Amino acid sequence: MNNPYETLGVPPTATADEIRKAYRKLAKQHHPDLNPGKAESERRFKDVTAAYNLLSDAEKRARFDRGEIDAAGQERGFNPFQGGGPFHGGGGGPFQGGFARGRGGESFSAEDLQDAFGNLFGNRGFGFGAAGGPRPRARGGNLSLSLPLDFVEAAKGGKRRVTLPDGRSLDVDLPAGLEDGATVRLKGQGLPGASGGPPGDALITVSVRPHPWFRREGGAVHLDLPVTLAEAVLGARVRVPTVDGAVMLAIPRGANNGTRLRLKGKGLPEADGRSRGDQFVTVRIALPDPPDPALEAFVKGYTPPEGYNPRKGMEG
Incomplete structure (x- = not known):
């Protein structure tokens, strides 16, 4: 196995945060879900994950730096009972008799x-x-991997099949409302322990892809909603997307550009796990493109009410 620092592209003096950032970047780049059928990407993903597993463990990193273990986490100690060493006997093998x-x-x-x-x-x-005496039991190391999710997948949670760095596949129940960078721990799914010790855990770091419409602020979901001029002036009922599917929303008569409306309970699960945030819908008046000659003719003949000034107080 290659030097783990070289595999992640960081110097031996790298901080834990620099190592984590380098791993996340490479894991996203080479994740098998994003590179189906590409054996080289799968191999690179396993290599960078193994390197991160070693360097993210402070004790293992220190032992590697001191030369006590190799890049695979194996002891570097020599065995004096094997041939070729300073105590190798003559003839057919080491320690004859x-x-x-x-x-x-x-x-x-x-x-x-x-x-x-x-x-x-x-x-x-x-x-x-x-x-x-016998070696003490030692807990196995953790396995780490990055899991890319769409915004709605992260919002709704549910079952997802993941492939661990050691090649095993598991069906994982993801909680609803996962944020970008959140970690899901699978107890006992890491590396086996030594001398009968318990296995480590698998740590799944979630990477949430940006959504073309939704954006998140805590438990709230925000959405800019284009409406026609007639819908804004006269009011209307329109279909609005949410993470749970489209719902009907009433646009009030005379809604201005920037008017914000609320869909209660249509956001993401709150930290207490018992309630949900809201979805906020901001009205954005969308004029026809290209411009509509009939609308232009209507506006030319329109006279605003006396005293109306949308820039009142801004003249300075």
Whole structure:
């Protein structure tokens, strides 16, 4: 596996925030859902996710920086019982007969070496814990991935199939009202633990795509609604899109450009999980394009009421 810093394109001095931003950018670029059938993108997605999993864990990052583990999170310690090392015996394999020879001809058993190296290295790398006991159970690492969602998908929530960096696919129940950058934790779906320890978690970071009509402010949804001049002057009932589907809205007679109307409870779930925000609809008068000669002729013959001045108080 490549150096995780190089995989994410950050220097070894990068902050946790810089690492997170680099991962999110690359994960969006190479996510399998956005690159169907592209094996190279899938491979890159797995690589950047694995790099982020290591560097986002402060303890693992420190151990990698000290050279204790490699980019895959595996111990770098050497095994003196394998051939080619300084205690390799002659003949057909290492430690023939269970012994190695020192310079003075004295013999060392595997148990002697276990004791010697165990004391020197704190029993790391030999399958033993402190004082020669078994290694302690260790929780597995977390898996991280980015999940792109449309605005309405994030607003409504529901089931979504995700592919984890290790290749597994899961059906996930996403809560309604997810914001861009929100994280969903799947307990026990991360990397397996060591020595019987519990598995880590899978962390899904949501990336919400912008919507052509809707925009979000907390639990409120905002929408600019084009209306005709006649609808604004005379009033009308028109269909208005919401995250739950279109509803009828009454445009009041004489509605001005910028008039704001409210659809109660048509926004997004509030933090308490029991109520919903509102949808606010702002009236935007839309004139015909190209200009309508009949409308122009009508306006030329129209005389505003005496004293009417839409710019009153702005003359300075």
